[in-house]
Amino acid sequence: MDQHVISVIVENKPGVLARVSSLFARRGFNIHSLAVGPTEDPKLSRMTVVVDGPAMEQIVKQLYKLVHTVKVTEHDRDNTVEREVMLLRVNAEPKRRSEIFDAAALFEARAVDVGASSIAFELTGDPRRLADFLELMRTYGIVSLVKSGRIAIAKDTKGTTRKRRLKTA
């Protein structure tokens, strides 16, 4: 099913996360991930929600019905920078360590903890890169996996679109 990334700007009020998650539950919308944090304006928070499914118009409209929702934007995936943080612990017997470090270096994953029989890596990047790294690490055996949920910011495309329009005109 299609994945959609939406940014929801909400008033920074108590319970607003509960309102959004309750809305998704009662309208039967499926949340893939949800990340919340402050914005440049202390009165506002931004939620980045990744949702599965086709009913985007309803989701956006229902979100707007919440009194504390100020703005909802669905991201155009081609013009959006998406990031996610992953913490991953893999089995690492001493004899396979150098091999694992080499693989991690390819992805610029950082070792954040090295134990007797396992290593924990941190990797930040777009979701596809995280998925590729995860796939590679599976061969060694994954002990535990933590993901932050996706955050997204729109690219500044003002200049580029104008140029494109001028060319085609």
Next chain:
Amino acid sequence: MAEELSGAQALIKALEHEGVDIAFGVPGGAILPAYDPILDSSIRHILARHEQGAGHMASGYAHATGRVGVTIATSGPGATNLVTPLQDAYMDSIPLVAITGQVAMSSIGLDAFQEAHTWGISMPCTKHNYLVTDVNDIPDVIREAFHLAATGRPGPVLVDIPKDVLAAAMVWHRPGELDLPGYKPSIKGHPKQVRTAIDKIFDSIRPVIYAGGGIVRANASAELIRFAELIDAPVVTTLMARGVIPDSHPQTLGMPGMHGVYAATTAMQRSDLLIAIGARFDDRVTGDPSKFAPLAEVIHVDVDPAEIGKVRNADVPIVGDAKAVLEQLIVAAEAKASKRPLAGREEWYATVRGWQQSHPLAYEQDPDGPIQQQYVIEELHRLTGGDAIVVAGVGQHQMWASQFWKFEAPRTWINSGGLGTMGYAVPAAIGAKAGRPEATVFAIDGDGCFQMTSQELITAAVENIPVKIAVMNNHSLGMVKQWQRLFYGERYSATDLTDHTPDYVKLAEAMGCAGLRAETPDEVAPTLEKALAIDDRPVVVELRCDPDAMVFPMVPAGGSNDDVVMSEEEL
């Protein structure tokens, strides 16, 4: 000079500022502080016997008057008993403000006595809700609550206030400017969409106006009638919109849908253009939505953008208040009419009139047989001259009332549409009568419904609110029984009330009301006349009705509206 008040005093003062004249409630521990200043206020408090009753009374009041209904309850069970009226009001877009007490802030989360997570419980069944944690917020929160309840798409708003916040001291201040950056309901429709709508309307040869409850909420009855006449389109009125255009108006076809009038349902099915205004394509109207009005383009006017495209795609979406958009449509239609004529409607009206003649609403009252509910409704209409507010519960009696009463004005028909709340009629009638004491308020109730909330007649008697209740006693949960007869091989599981029926006359008298009974058709009119003559106390009229009667027309649940069934034989 700054006026120092308790939170409770500030609450009551804020309610007075909102123009609240009546509040329906039940006190208790956590809300106790708020009940003290009520004694000194201009607000009339009506003590219900159950919080559900208080909530439905506030709803009936709001339905009948167009003002915000107010209900007050304590924490825990008081608040949880309000859940049904809140959800009921949410589904039917009724403006309510519910004030609930909460345990003291220091006890929240400790499973204190009569603690419930009212904010969380009420979130999905309110338009918005509050937990007030600072006494100084009370004036602004009450202002916001009334604003949210009454504007945009109206709905219930709950304000939960801990006992210590009610008891704390504050310096009174008038509420400031509303600070709701995320709440800006559209009023006017987009002018371009309005023009597109008018173009389609002028080209349409089989238009139908699909009038919903939103028109009642927006007080746009006069505008609807003017618009309908200008564009010469037949009008169907949903269960929530009965009376928004008079049933005597030649363009009115009546209620469409599951138990709707054949001509209304079928006109929508054959229409080339549905003009939906303040309606939400409810499943009781559409039947199987994939087979609903297959030939029609849709113009959809609604104040709530989320309703547009939710069930049925709109070819011309118009977000805005029904009254404001109808005014725009009228201006645009007048301008257009000066340039070109409407497409011919003669053939369409001839077809629709044919359906009205071939498939009328019908019943037979055998003078020696049991009383038919339709007959009671028609007799009551005759005896009152139709000048009454009719309130219904949920079930067969509700459908017959909506079919057979001839509604001539908005806000004369009060019922639970979306949620289908059995037991709604008695308390809603009390609320309506409290809000409009000059009107005759007659509830048409079923015996199943009546037994759910009849205790509120004590409230009516004590508070001198002389409502009249017709209990259509068919000794059964009639609508459920009808489905068992038609779809469950006549296996009547848990729908027979014969062995458990109270003596309604004695019950009425025990509650301080007059009790009357009609057992045969010839007793109906004289008994109703007696009921209408009593005005010093509530009246309960028990009518012993046919236990085997069924509501038709009928579209079986999930079926297509092309397959309207007029009788049991057709199934």
